[in-house]
Amino acid sequence: KAGVTQTPRYLIKTRGQQVTLSCSPISGHRSVSWYQQTPGQGLQFLFEYFSETQRNKGNFPGRFSGRQFSNSRSEMNVSTLELGDSALYLCASSAGTGGRNSPLHFGNGTRLTVT
Amino acid sequence: EDQVTQSPEALRLQEGESSSLNCSYTVSGLRGLFWYRQDPGKGPEFLFTLYSAGEEKEKERLKATLTKKESFLHITAPKPEDSATYLCAVWDNFNKFYFGSGTKLNVKP
Numbered sequence: 001k002a003g004v005t006q007t008p009r010y011l012i013k014t015r016g017q018q019v020t021l022s023c024s025p026i027s028g029h030r031s032v033s034w035y036q037q038t039p040g041q042g043l044q045f046l047f048e049y050f051s052e053t054q055r056n057k058g059n060f061p062g063r064f065s066g067r068q069f070s071n072s073r074s075e076m077n078v079s080t081l082e083l084g085d086s087a088l089y090l091c092a093s094s095a096g097t098g099g100r101n102s103p104l105h106f107g108n109g110t111r112l113t114v115t
Numbered sequence: 116e117d118q119v120t121q122s123p124e125a126l127r128l129q130e131g132e133s134s135s136l137n138c139s140y141t142v143s144g145l146r147g148l149f150w151y152r153q154d155p156g157k158g159p160e161f162l163f164t165l166y167s168a169g170e171e172k173e174k175e176r177l178k179a180t181l182t183k184k185e186s187f188l189h190i191t192a193p194k195p196e197d198s199a200t201y202l203c204a205v206w207d208n209f210n211k212f213y214f215g216s217g218t219k220l221n222v223k224p
Contacts, residue, residue: 103149
C-alpha cells in the first residue's frame with residue numbers, strides 16, 4: 001500500500017510570494033491533516049479535512065488555508081509568505097472515522113524556505 | 116488546552132544500555148496516545164497506539180506503557196539504528212492531536 005505522498009519535497013520562495021503544497025493520502029483514508037514543524041515549536045497543527053470539509057483548525061493566521069478534493073487529495077496554501085513560515089510542512093492521513101484504529105500516517109514533508 | 120511534555124529532550128546511550136523516555140500529558144479526554152519515530156529529513160513513523168491506563172505494546176526492542184498521567188517508551192538493549200527523535204502525541208475528545216517536542220535519542224556503538 002502506497003504511503004502518504006507530498007510534493008514538492010523542497011521549495012524556496014521569497015517573502016511576499018504565495019505557495020501551494022500538495023498531499024495524496026493513503027488509499028481509502030478520508031481524513032487529511034497538516035502540521036508545521038520547526039525546531040523551536042515542534043509539530044503544530046494547522047487544519048484537518050474530512051470528506052472535503054474542514055473539521056478542525058489550529059491557531060494559525062488566515063494566510064494559511066487548505067482544501068480537500070473529492071478523491072481525498074489535499075492542498076495547502078500560504079499567501080504573503082514571511083521569513084517565519086520557513087519550516088517542514090507535514091501532511092498526515094488517517095481513516096478518520098473517529099474509531100479507535102485511526103493513527104496518523106505522515107508523509108515525508110515539504111521543506112519550505114522563505115528568503 | 117491539552118498539553119504534552121516529553122523528557123528528556125536528548126538522551127545519549129551506549130549500545131546495549133537500556134533506558135526509558137517519558138511523555139506526560141494533561142488532556143480533557145484521552146481517546147488515545149501515540150508514539151512516533153522520526154528520522155532526519157523524514158516524516159514521523161507510527162509506532163504504537165495506547166488507549167487505556169495499564170495497556171502495554173511491544174515491538175522489537177521497544178515497549179510502550181500508559182498510566183493515567185504519563186506514558187513511557189522503554190528501549191531495551193538499543194542499537195545504533197534506534198537513533199532517532201521519538202515523538203509522543205495525544206488524541207483528545209475533540210478529535211485533535213497534540214504532539215510533544217520529542218526526545219532525541221543517540222545510541223553510540
